[in-house]
Amino acid sequence: MLSSESLEKIIGISQIITVQRNNYFVKENDICNYIGIVKSGTLYSYFEDSDANMIVNELYNKQSIITSYRSFLNEIPSPAYIKAYSDAEIYAIEKKTYKELIQYQEWTLIFKEIADELFINKCFKETSLIKLKAKERYLTFIQNRSCIEQDFPQHLIASYLKIRPETLSRIKSLDLHQDNK
Structure with a gap:
């Protein structure tokens, strides 16, 4: 969970993106241009296997960090979809803003906090699936x-x-x- 100070700073500079139920925050093969925090609603990330079966990768609810991180950082196509399960609002930071802010130490620390949380969640899930x-x-x-x-x-x-x-x-x-x- 992000610190309340970091969350306040992110809210202060973000834009609100609304994603209606069954619409997408990002689609597979699109470049994810935002990193955000779920303000309200629910979304989920999923892949489709070779038989078009949906495999859920992540569930996002209030205060979850939401992005296709690899796509966002490297400006490459997203490997997954992120779809709204219910109407959702997201505090979103655009890639251009991220690039400008990361030059400042205060923001580098906030973005490190975000990266750490994403990494820890990934490790936790991977370990639980194995063990x-x-x-x-x-x-x-x-x-x-x-x-x-x-x-x-x-x-x-x-x-x-x-x-x-x-x-x-x-x-x-x-x-x-x-x-x-």
């Missing part, structure tokens, strides 16, 4: 991402966790039964 069983991934995920189950449907959460929706239902059902004992 944890489906139930452990789910429990860790909901513990670390408050309100996520209220914000997204089960099939998107299941895809993010790399499990089938039926498996997620079974895990949740088992937890409910164990809580009642």
Whole structure:
């Protein structure tokens, strides 16, 4: 989570981008020109495999950092889509503004804070996919991402966790039964 001081500074210089439900913040193969913080609403990032199956890579809700970071930094096509699940507003910093601000130490530190958070989230997800069983991934995920189950449907959460929706239902059902004992 970004510090409140960094968040205030970002809000102060950003523009608000509105993304309507089912529209895109960025599409695959487009260059992502923004890095932002979700003000309201929900979005998700996904890839399509060779059979056109959707594979959710990230879920974004309020105060999430949102970007196709590799595309943003290198000005190359985004490998994924970022789509609004619900109407969303994003505090967004344009690439041109980013390039101007990064010359100042104060902003370099803020952008490092953003980069660190993105990296830690990526490492956390990668490690959990390798080391944890489906139930452990789910429990860790909901513990670390408050309100996520209220914000997204089960099939998107299941895809993010790399499990089938039926498996997620079974895990949740088992937890409910164990809580009642």
